Amino acid sequence: MSELKTILQQLKMRLPGLDNLAIEPGRKAQAAVSLILRDCDGLAQVLIIERAKNPQDHWSGHLALPGGRAAAGDADLIATAARETKEEVGIDLLSGGAFIGQLGRLVPNNPRLPLIEITPLVALAPLHHSLRLNREVEAAFWLSIRQLKEQGRSTVFKYQIAGRQFQWPAYRSERGPIWGITERILTDFLQLLD
Numbered sequence: 001m002s003e004l005k006t007i008l009q010q011l012k013m014r015l016p017g018l019d020n021l022a023i024e025p026g027r028k029a030q031a032a033v034s035l036i037l038r039d040c041d042g043l044a045q046v047l048i049i050e051r052a053k054n055p056q057d058h059w060s061g062h063l064a065l066p067g068g069r070a071a072a073g074d075a076d077l078i079a080t081a082a083r084e085t086k087e088e089v090g091i092d093l094l095s096g097g098a099f100i101g102q103l104g105r106l107v108p109n110n111p112r113l114p115l116i117e118i119t120p121l122v123a124l125a126p127l128h129h130s131l132r133l134n135r136e137v138e139a140a141f142w143l144s145i146r147q148l149k150e151q152g153r154s155t156v157f158k159y160q161i162a163g164r165q166f167q168w169p170a171y172r173s174e175r176g177p178i179w180g181i182t183e184r185i186l187t188d189f190l191q192l193l194d
Helices: 003-014 077-089 145-151 180-190
Strands: 029-040 043-051 067-069 098-102 116-124 137-144 155-161 164-170
Touching (some): 003 043, 003 098, 029 077, 043 145, 043 180, 077 116, 137 145
Parallel strands (some): 029 116
Antiparallel strands (some): 043 137
């Protein structure tokens, strides 16, 4: 059995379904990201993007999952995640792919970041897909779930704010540490797997 099939069996039993994904006007801003899985030669992988550098983007240059803020025309947070994923990396999760569940909602811990509620949705990539990055994405790469589990949060990300040094746990990747909200999402996801 492929690694992805084993993971999907575990997720079927442990991953919360696609409930309560309405966009609620009048409350704090809402966003959705796609934790996209695929099989590559029997190994399960997750898609990670590197956001393009942009002084107007609070997450400029970070390693992240595709996704973003809900827009007025989005029917729900699935539509938000699908639209943002297609715009950013060219993968159409509603045509050949599938959303299979959701992880717990998160808000940034840093008071310097916008107040936003982020819903991570777990999805399967279409069998045949190619990456087409837009201007918001500097790079995209697939990372082994086995590697994430085996290495764990084996590095830290250090950052200086107002003369004080801060550090966060992080996962290693070919493009640098995966930290912050994305680290929190990956940790929640990996805890569902044996």
